Each structure stands twice: as structure tokens, then as C-alpha cells.
Amino acid sequence: MVIRRMSSTDWPKVGQIYAEGISTGIATFETTVPDYKSWDVAHIDECRLIAESENEILGWAALSPVSSRCVYGGVAEVSVYIGKNARGKGVGKALMEKLIVESENAGYWTLQSGIFPQNQASIKLHEKVGFRFLGKREKVGKTKDGIWMDNLLFEKRSKIVGI
Numbered sequence: 001m002v003i004r005r006m007s008s009t010d011w012p013k014v015g016q017i018y019a020e021g022i023s024t025g026i027a028t029f030e031t032t033v034p035d036y037k038s039w040d041v042a043h044i045d046e047c048r049l050i051a052e053s054e055n056e057i058l059g060w061a062a063l064s065p066v067s068s069r070c071v072y073g074g075v076a077e078v079s080v081y082i083g084k085n086a087r088g089k090g091v092g093k094a095l096m097e098k099l100i101v102e103s104e105n106a107g108y109w110t111l112q113s114g115i116f117p118q119n120q121a122s123i124k125l126h127e128k129v130g131f132r133f134l135g136k137r138e139k140v141g142k143t144k145d146g147i148w149m150d151n152l153l154f155e156k157r158s159k160i161v162g163i
Contacts, residue, residue, distance in 0.1 A: 001091065003098040006048035006060060011036040013057040014050070014081075021081040026118040031144040044076060046106040049098055051082075051091045058086035061095040063103060066112065074109040074162055080125070087121065096129045100156065109162030114140075114151040123152065131156045 006014065015036075021027035034042075047063035059082035066075045078099065082091050103111055113131065115122045127133075131154040139148035 001051055001053045001058065001094060003094055004050050004052060006050045006062065008036060008040070010050055010057060010060075011039075014060050017057065017060060017081050017083045020084045024119075025143065026116045027081065027122070029141045029143065029149070043079075044106070047076065047099060047102050047108070049095055049102065051086070051095050058083050058089075059091045059095055061092075061099045063099070063108070063111070074107055076103060076108050076111055078111050078113045080122070092121075092125045093128055096125060100129065104158050104161045107161060109158045111156045113154045115154060117150055117152055123154075126154045126156075129156070 015033045018033045022030055022033065042064050044063045044065065049061045051058040051060070059080070061078065061080040063076035063078060066072055066077050078096075080092055080095055080099070082095075100111065111131070113122075113126055114137070115126065117123075117136075134153040134155050137151045137153060140151045142148055
């Protein structure tokens with residue numbers, strides 16, 4: 001498996017994997033995959049990664065800013081999605097480890113993730129790579145079915161940036 005920078009030509013497969021995550025009902029509040037232009041504007045260019053094996057994209061990870069306020073310029077939110085046929089094989093861990101390095105190289109001092117309590121695989125992944133549980137945001141958003149969902153907040157603070 002190789003971890004590499006994402007390019008715009010990867011979008012069809014990235015979008016497909018995103019759709020697989022959406023379909024689980026426990027990966028995101030999003031209900032549809034955005035077009036590439038919308039996704040591109042919302043994500044940090046230096047921190048977009050692809051996991052690939054034998055020219056097959058297995059998963060992706062990217063960062064988005066948490067705020068436009070300058071005091072939060074080094075804080076980003078993690079997105080990580082693994083294709084349904086590649087889950088449980090270490091793809092997420094490899095992506096997250098590389099994303100952490102890339103985030104620090106780009107000057108980010110804090111990474112955060114909001115995870116549904118039902119998404120135990122994502123919780124375990126974040127804990128494996130050093131994120132800590134901060135708390136629960138109770139009924140913070142609605143699913144496409146109108147169900148209010150909690151979101152667990154996890155954070156990883158860099159030991160080399162912003163210290």
C-alpha cells in the first residue's frame with residue numbers, strides 16, 4: 001500500500017468511497033456527495049491523502065479548517081473514509097499516521113474529529129493514533145431521517161507545532 005497526495009483526477013473514486021461512508025448512516029451528517037469544486041474549496045490543499053494498492057484507491061483522508069478566525073489557523077478537522085472492501089486492514093491507520101505528519105509539516109497544531117458514538121471503528125482508529133476523547137455534543141445534528149444524533153469530540157495536539 002502506498003499513501004500519496006490526492007489529485008483532482010482521484011475524485012470519482014474518492015466520491016464513491018465518500019458515498020459508501022454516507023450510506024452507513026454513522027460516518028457523517030452529510031446526505032449527498034458534493035461536487036469536486038465544492039469539496040475542493042472546503043478542504044486544505046496540503047493535507048489530502050489517498051491510500052492506494054495496485055492502482056486501486058482504498059481510502060482517503062483530508063483536513064478542513066474549523067474556523068476562518070486567525071486564532072484557529074492551526075486547528076483542522078479530520079475526514080477519513082475507507083472503501084467498504086478495505087475496512088479493517090490497516091488502511092485508516094496508515095492514512096491517519098501520514099495525515100498527522102502532513103498536518104504538522106503544514107503548521108497545524110491541533111486536529112479534531114467529531115464521531116458518531118455508533119462508529120466504533122472510527123473511535124478505535126482515532127485512539128490508536130493518539131487522539132483523546134474530549135466530550136459529547138448531545139443531539140448536535142439531524143440525520144437525513146430527522147433523527148437527532150450525538151457527536152463525540154476527539155482531539156490530537158501536536159507535540160512539535162505550536163508548543
